[in-house]
Amino acid sequence: MAELRASAIVCTLRAHGEHGVIARLLTREVGLQAGYVQGGRSKRLRPILLPGNVVAAQFRSRTVEQLAALTLELQVSRAPLMHEPLPAAALEWVTSLTGMALPEGQKYPEIYDALDAVLTAIDVGGVARRWAIAVVRYEVLLLERLGYGAEIAPTHDLMTAMDRNRVALNDHILQGFRSDEMAALRERLVERLRRAIA
Numbered sequence: 659m660a661e662l663r664a665s666a667i668v669c670t671l672r673a674h675g676e677h678g679v680i681a682r683l684l685t686r687e688v689g690l691q692a693g694y695v696q697g698g699r700s701k702r703l704r705p706i707l708l709p710g711n712v713v714a715a716q717f718r719s720r721t722v723e724q725l726a727a728l729t730l731e732l733q734v735s736r737a738p739l740m741h742e743p744l745p746a747a748a749l750e751w752v753t754s755l756t757g758m759a760l761p762e763g764q765k766y767p768e769i770y771d772a773l774d775a776v777l778t779a780i781d782v783g784g785v786a787r788r789w790a791i792a793v794v795r796y797e798v799l800l801l802e803r804l805g806y807g808a809e810i811a812p813t814h815d816l817m818t819a820m821d822r823n824r825v826a827l828n829d830h831i832l833q834g835f836r837s838d839e840m841a842a843l844r845e846r847l848v849e850r851l852r853r854a855i856a
Contacts, residue, residue, distance in 0.1 A: 666715040669757030682757040683715055686770040690760045693717050693728025709753035710736035710777050736781055744854055745780050747847040748793055752776055754843055759831045772796050786854040790816055797823045806830040820848050
């Protein structure tokens with residue numbers, strides 16, 4: 659990849675150096691891509707580099723092995739969701755899961771479309787149970803595309819489905835690096851959902 663321009667969903671961020679950020683973005687064309695954003699922690703770029711935001715991204719690198727330099731422009735902001743605990747927990751969970759689970763550089767257009775749809779459903783708001791079902795279906799799709807869907811038994815109860823998915827996610831995806839942190843993110847979402855739909 660010498661140069662790539664694409665619409666992308668911001669998934670995960672990691673501080674790098676004094677002012678920079680390594681961002682992992684999901685594109686429809688080439689899947690998950692990482693890039694270095696110079697000044698990514700600045701006041702100007704922080705609102706653009708929020709997980710869940712849709713950006714016009716430009717990746718540039720001299721070689722395939724080199725981490726690309728990344729510049730971006732905001733297309734869709736999900737910043738208002740960060741002030742609402744339940745939507746913020748859902749947004750943080752689905753973007754973190756995507757950024758952690760998917761291998762870089764492999765096309766998953768259906769996952770891109772599904773993630774965009776889930777984020778839009780959370781953004782539109784309304785009854786939490788409705789968009790929470792979209793979160794559950796997104797987890798199932800991710801598990802299926804990564805080869806772990808055969809053991810997921812269907813259920814129509816939201817919280818039963820959340821518990822069922824937790825087992826499959828823990829067994830196959832949330833192992834190793836950052837597993838405790840990821841499990842805590844999901845548990846926070848589940849607890850907030852329980853309170854919201856009780």
